[in-house]
Every structure is written in structure tokens, then in C-alpha cells.
Amino acid sequence: MWRDEAATWQVAQRSTAEIWHLLANVDVVHGLYYLLMHVLFTCFGPGTTTLRLPSVLATAVAAACVAVIGRRVAGSWAGLAAGLAFGLLPAVQFHLQEGRSYALVAAGAAISTLFLTTVLQRPARTRHWAAYSTTVLLTGLLHWLSLMILAAHLATLLWTRAGRAVLARWAAAAGCAVAGVLPLIVFSRGQSVQVAWIPPLTWHMLIGPAVLLAIGGTCALPDRPRAGRLSAATVGLPLLAVPQLGLIALSLLQPVFLDRYVLYSMLGLALLIGAAVGAAVRAARPRFPTASRWILPVTLAVAMSALLPQSLATRSPASRVDDVLAIASDIRHLKRPGNAVLFVPPLRRDVKSLTPDAFAGLRDIALAVPPEKSGTLRGVETAPDRIRAALLAEQRVLLVTDASPGARPARGARDRMKTAVLHRYFVPVADEQTRGRRVIVYERRSTPR
Template sequence: MSTLSATDRRTGTAPLRAVRPWTIAAVFGLVATIVCAAGSWIPSLWGDEAATLMSARRPVATLLPMLFHVDAVHGLYYLGMHGWIRLAGESPFALRFPSAVAIGFAVAAVTLLAGRRGGPKAAVVAGIVACVLPRMTYAGEEARSFAFTAAAAGWLTVLLLWLVDGAGRTAPASVRRACWAVYAAGLALTSYLFLYTASIAVAHVAILLFSRASRPALRAWAVATGCALLALAPLGLLAYFERSQIGYLGSQPIDPSTLLWMPWFGNGWVALAAWACIVLALGGAAYTRWGRPGRPARPTQAMATPGERAPLAVTATLVGACWLILPTGTLLLVNLAFPMYTARYSTFAAPAAALLIAEGLLVLGRLASRRAGVPAIAVTGAGLLAFVAVCTPVYLSQRGPYSKNNSDWAEVSAAMGAAAVPGDAVVFDESTRPSQRPRLAMRTYPAGFTAVSDPTLRTPYYRNIGWADRVYSIPKAAELGRFDGLHRVWLVENDVDGRLDHDGLTELQALGFEETGRSIPTHRTMLIELTR
């Protein structure tokens, strides 16, 4: 005779009940790290990653002064990468692997948050969604701080819920105080990784208010958050004085794709499927809360103090909705006054999208079970497979050789290494925006440029207060004798859709160099040979 309950027989989740939450978290964290690391060496490094590499290479004695002029909001990450590349090297895989590990931690946090009320089944569904969500897989193969902000935001949320809606409520006062101190320090450190992550505090206070957290919990949160924000004041001031660095964001439109597509999904079909699930999750939560007469929302086990209403259970849907919508909404409101927002800055909210999508799939399964008698696990599993299938082409495209902003610097370096001989010189197109200049091919993939001189280089990046090289114009370099004795020059031009910039060509011709007719095209660059 079977000892399974009716619920277990209907849902098919009995085998999962013996699995500990931390085991599920560890398994999916490892899977996510592998998924993100796989193929991460294929795409060429791009402008933002060049800033990471060049900043991390610098001696600390020059890195710290640089942060007082540019990129202060990434300073802690650069310091961490400074140590990492000395251990692991500078290959694209080595640069990006820490981000893959960080996404592993983010996915582990998602499984714990989903499983708090939903059990192992919800944890598994959320773990799978988080492993394939495009913003997560993109951040996990990029040498930037955004994967770390996703992980930190996830674990700060786990800690917050443990304190106000978990075992932390009954922990000794000394333990609670220590944990609130850890929360404050974590929020500050997370924001030093990337300043905008501080807006997670808006989501956290909303979670506390919507769940009717106790007054002591609210006071403790306010004190911890106030201390964290006070610690952030120096970084906030630096970011304000360096705001011109991202002034170009003012010319980028805020449109439906910016709001609904790019921050977490990166593809229209994925966005459509994701938002359908999110609407289901929110609708299911609203029906549970208000739609069933005589069935009030389930309170937590915590007792309300006299004069206070009983706290409500903090569900994954509540956490996900506050976390997904409110911090990004706050950034967009600030963006109205100070241009500061682009879609990838919301990466720290991507785990919230995974939570809501997973809950939507679970709601779909429950609806099918109640209305049509179909096993809930079968419908949820089918929906999950469909979501994975929609995300798979995006994942594969992220691992193409030119998937990072169309960058082809690895190819440029290989072409230069094959064509140049000792005694040659190289001149770069300097007319494009700094993050797209082909000069960065030499800094990110130096092996192909070992045979050539750089006559226009004025000051190398590691001696500047900015992160990039300073260069002379071609006439000024010639006046200084930099072209004396040179007989062959390779002009490296941006070639986007066949539209060559021809920056520097006239100046080189004035020095007696002429095109030989030999040119080497790469994905978006052209190497042009000139001799005299």
C-alpha cells in the first residue's frame, strides 16, 4: 500500500522532499557557473571589458588616483580583478570566470528564495529559469561587476528574509544585531561594487512594509541601511563629480524595449514568454490575497505586538515584484534629472525576474491541475522546457565571436600578427568613441602587435589619470620624429558596414606614405598597408 499523500501523488514531488534546500542551491549554483563559463572565451573582449583589463593591470599606486577621476563606481571590482589576474592571467576565460562564479552564487540565492514557501519543486524550477535567463548568462560571461551585484543583491535578500520572516526572528538578540551589522556591511560593499545597487534598499523596505514587518524589524533595517548609505557618501560624491563620463547616456532613448525587453531578457520572444509568466505570477498572488472570500493571506508564525496587525507571509512573488520593479523604477526616475541609466545597470534585479517567471510556471501548473485535471508537474515542466527552448538561441548567440558589441579585436590582433614584420608601425583610427577605438585591440590582445611600433602613443594608459592611452596627432608625432626611419605603416580603421572612417589616411599620405593596395578586412575593422 502506498504511503504517498494525495498531494504528492498528484504533483509528483515526493522524491524532492528529502532533498535539503542547501543541496539544491549548491547544485544549481554549480550548474549556473558551468553554463556561464562554457564558451566564455569565444567572444572578443569589448570596450567595457577593456576598461576592466587595463584598470586591473595598473599598479595600485596609479589605479587609486585614476578612480578619483573616472570609474569610481567600479573601483572595488577593479581592485579585486587586480589581484585575480595576477593569479589566473589575462585570457578572456580567466577575466570572465569570476563573473561565472558570481552568477552561480546568484542562482543559489534564487533557489533558496523560491524554496522558502514553495518547497523543493519551486526551488528547482527557479534554479533552471535562473540558469538560462539571458541577462544572467550574459553577465556571467562578461568581465564587469554586474554579475557580482546580482549575487550580492540575492544574498542580501536571503539575509533580510531570514531576519524578518525566518529563523532569525527567534535568534538571540546578539545574533540578530550581528546579522543586521552584516546586512549593513553587505549593502555598503555591494554598492561599492556598483553604486546603483544601493537601490535594492527600496525593494527591501517595500517588502517589509507590504508584509507588515514588526516595528523592531523596521527600526533595525532603517539603522542598518542608514549606516550603509552613510558609508557610501564618499563614493556618491565621486560619482556625482564624474557624471560627465556617462553623459552620453542622455542621448539614448528610454522606450518600451529599454523598459521591458533589454534589462533582463535581451530578446523579444524571451521577453514575451517571461512577461506572460510574470503576469501569471502576479495574478495568482493577487487572487490568493484578495480573490477568495474567507481565505485571507496566510500570516507568518511571528506574533504581532499589541496594537500591530499580524505580519503576512513573505512570498517569492512579493519579493520578486518589489525587487524587479522598484529599484529599476527608482533609477529611471533619477534618470529624468541626471542621465545615468542603461539596461545592463539593472542586472542586479535579474534574479527577481527568474523568481517571478518560475512562480508563473508553477501557477500555470496549478491552474491546469484544477481546471483540467492534468498533473501540475507535467504542465509546469512543459512550460519550463518551452522557456529553456526560447532562451537557448539567445545563449548561443551570446557566445559568438562578435557577440560583445560587435567587437572583433581578437581577429584584428591575429591579422596583425600574421601580416606585420619587425620594423613596421601601426596607426589607429582615433575618431570613434573611446570604447570602440581599434587601439584597444592592442591593449586587450597584445600578442599580435609585438612586432610593430606605435609612433602616435603619447602616454600609455597606466601612467594616465584616465583608463585609456593618450595619443599625439599624426602631424605632431611626425614633428617629434616618431615616423623617421619608418617605411611601412599599418593603418587600422573602423569599417562598420563598409563605411571606412579613413581617419589618419590623409595625414600619412602627407608624410609620403602611399597605399599599396593591400588591405585585410576583419568583422568591423580594416587593416590598410602603406609604404614609402
């Protein structure tokens, strides 16, 4: 369980009042997801299956929607290939198996796109637009960057030359959804310090989006996209390109470039891949009717074989930046009754929240208010001078921190104080590193350095 999943695990097990207290301080952008997981944990009990199964099911829903959309706009072979392609995409495989909201956001984006194609192909009814608006609203509440899908849908409407009545109804539905999410957007801006760790946009970060757009554009060529016609290209290209380009544009104002924020753009890529496979089947059918039926199975087998090493690697603990649970056994055999424990940075206290039994008998000497009572993920620590005084009264201290090489220098007065006192007055006697986490045991020096 890596650090982002650990946040879900911690928050989902808090009471509703404690969750609201937390959202007033941090992570309000994930508020609806945390409340959903709280309900699931209450109904089915906390466990990694309950934690991750919603993402698996959401990905299945998204794949099904892509398949239906592909069948409608490019035929049954294209639809089947699109649904299968979505499940095989590496980015999708990475996020379908973890306890975060991004797979659910992708499912919401897929459902709303399915509603959009419905109103473009059939006589639209008020309930269709209401369902579309509600889906976009709920998806936006799960993560408000998903609202960029509205720009993608507008591009599809303009490309297909939708009538004024359709555009007017879409504008009303989109406006209602945005109005519902707007308070969340405004409030979350006050918590923007949470994404301060994201590095500024650089040229090498654009390689991934450029490759995806190149693949999508190439797959769209056999579809012969034309204005005024609903096709895989008129739906898939905006769905792929607009979120990617929108995230890049936002990152020029504030660094937020993380591919998981636009995981739902993979819906467009899968749709375009499916359309390319469908076009190949149609092209081969007149001359090779029997062989044409094997194009999709052979393509699927080749893709699965080529992606198998990466798929297996994605499912290993090494695929994540750390494993919060991995060092619990190290804590158990390194600790002694009455020892002190420190966390640098304080967010590494998540391992204590997840495995409190491993820390039984250890004193968290820097903690003033626990995470649950303080409405935070890391708790509130006491003043630096008090941390220094408490440390100088100890003979043996366990430090829980990040493992090299991903460890960052200590930031903030408290963390700098911790490391400075440990370096001068203590000597390390044990050091264990496991899956991105590190435990160092310090014992008091006979004379300060």
C-alpha cells in the same frame, strides 16, 4: 574578448599602485572589482578562465539564492523553477560569461534579498541585519547603482506591513550601507564623462522594461498578492520594477540607460516566473497528481528549446560589439619593420595592451605616456601638431580603428588631425575588418590630395 573585458584584463594585470592611479582618473566605479580581479590574476594567473569564472560562480550563487527565496515564499516547486528560470534568462546568460562586475552585483543583490526574507520570516537578530548591511555595502562598492535595491526592499517591507522595529532596523542597516558607498558616488560623479557616450532616453528604449514588467505582473497574478503577507509578488515585483523604473528616472537627468546596470532586477522576474510555475503545479495536483510533477520538467524543456538559438548566439563572438584579440593576426601579416601605428579613437590601443607581441617593431607615434604610467586606459597622446609632424615623416602607417557600420566619426582635435593627414597625404593599400575592429594600411602619396 570584447572591449569591456579588455579593460578588466588590462587593469587586473597592473600593480596595486597603478590601479589606484587609474581609479583617480577613470573607472573608480569599478574599483573594487578591478582590485578583486587583480588578486585573482595574481593567485591564479591571467587567463580567460580566471577572467570569466567569477561571473559564472556569482550567477550560480544568485540562482541558488533565488531558489531558496522562492521555496520560502511560494513552495519548493516555485523555488526550483525560479532558480532554473534565472539561469535561462537571456540577459543573465549574456553577462554570466563575461569578465565584468554585473553578475557579481546580481549575486550581492540576491544575497541581500535572502537576508531580508530571513528577517521577515524569523525573529531577527543583530547579526542578520549586520550581514544584510555588509552585503548591500559590498554590492554598492561593486557598482553603486545597485543601491536602488534598497528602494525595492523598502517597498517589500511596506507591502508586507513590517512593524516599526523592523523598519527602524532596516533604516539603520541601509543608512550604514549608503554612508559607506557615498564617497564613491561623490567621487565618481567627477568621472561622469565616461558615460557621455550613452544616448539619451527614447521611447523605443522603454519597450524592453515594459515587456519585462508585463511578464512579471502576469506571473504575479496566480500568487494573489495581498498586503501584509510575504509572497513571491511582494518580493519579486519590487525587485523587478523598482530598479527598472529607477534607471529610467535617472536617465531623465543624465543618460545612463543600459540594461546591464540593473541586471539584478532579473532576480525579481525569475522569482515571479517560478511562482507562476509553482501555482500551476498546486492547481493541477488535486486532480492530476502524477501529471502535476511533469509541469516543471516540460516547461523547462520547452523554454530551453525555444531559447537555444539565442543561447548559442549569445556564446558566439558575434554577440559582442567587437573582439579585441581578433585583429592581432591581421596586424602581424600587414606590418613591416619600422612602420608607424595610429589608433582612432585612442581607446582602441587596448589591442596593443592585450597583444603586445603583434605590435613588435611598430612605432606608436602619437603616444606620449603609456596607459600604465598615465593612469588611463588609453595612454596620453602628444599634441595634434606633433602628431601631424610625426605622420608626415612616415612612409607607411597602420591605422587601428572600429569597423563599419559601428564606427563613429573622429572626435577630438587629435583624431581629426590623424584622419585629415592620412586622407590628404596617404593612400590606403590594405583594409582588413574582423569582428568589429579594422586595420587600414596607408602608404605615402607621391603628391598630396
